[in-house]
Amino acid sequence: MDQQHVLQRRAIYTVLQEWLNEEQIIEALMVFEEHHKGKPSIAIHEYLTRIGHLFDQKMDTKHIRRRLMEVLVRRSHDLAPDPMPLLLRARAKSASDVFDLKPTESQLALHKLISELMRKASAGQRKQLHEQLAKQLGKRFMNGSYDSLAQYLLSDNPQYLARFDDKALQDFFTVIYVACCEVLGPVKTDQWFGSAVYQIRQQDSVVGEQLNRFL
Structure with missing residues (x-):
């Protein structure tokens, strides 16, 4: 286990409890785990910029960064316990919640289009697409959202899309197009x-109409 990483995670957990509720803290910690693991403590400004949307008001990044730096040099017993068990429970709950959701007709239409595109690709092309998508999704989506979309691409299961609104799925479709x-x-x-859109519209005009909100 990387002790420096654990120390950073505990420090973040210790400090952010002063500003965020538990749900927001979990989201902030997931961002840290997925995008900042292994980075030096000096890169904390980039991390705080990424989670800035979690604060109700514009946060004083300088003040929070200073607090984190102060906490990082404390002795271990001065920090809050490692929040990893909290993160693991949140991930497990998120995974189970997915299968309680039912995708809408428009989400199923988008799924049909994406599946059609992936079927056209060779195994090598799909591998390259997944690599490109992983990079782009990491920039646009965070924590549980990133996990759900990654799982969707791997499983081809439209239930994962049911977590998202139209705007998020428009962004997702844009990421796929760019990749x-x-x-x-x-x-x-x-x-x-x-070709894929034309085929879908020819097969089912209603489904084709549903696609328009994402194109």
Whole structure:
């Protein structure tokens, strides 16, 4: 176990309890685990910028960074306990909650389009697409949202999409389009997307209509 990483996690947990409720703290800790693990403590400003939306008012990043730096040099027994058990419970709950959700017709339509696109790709292309998507999703989505979309891509299960509103799924679709352009090139990407959308609309006009909100 990386003791420095555990120390950073405990310090963040100790300090953020002064500003955030438990749900927000869990989200902030998940961001830390997924995007800042292994980074030096001096990079804490980047982390605080990333979680800034969790604060009701514009936070004083300088003050919180100073508090974190103060806490990081304390002896271990001065810090809050390691919150990893809290994170593990939250992840388990999030995973179980997914299967209680039912995707809407529009979400199923989007799923049909994405599945059609992935079926067109070779095994090598899918691998490249997943690598590109992992990079882009990490920039646009955080913690549980990132996990759900990653699981969706791996499982091809539309229930994972049911967690998201139209705006988030529009962003997700944009990420997929950009990743396809990176791997396949813009011309082939437009050909694939156009062909897939056309086929879906020919097969079921209602489903095709539902797609419009994401395109």
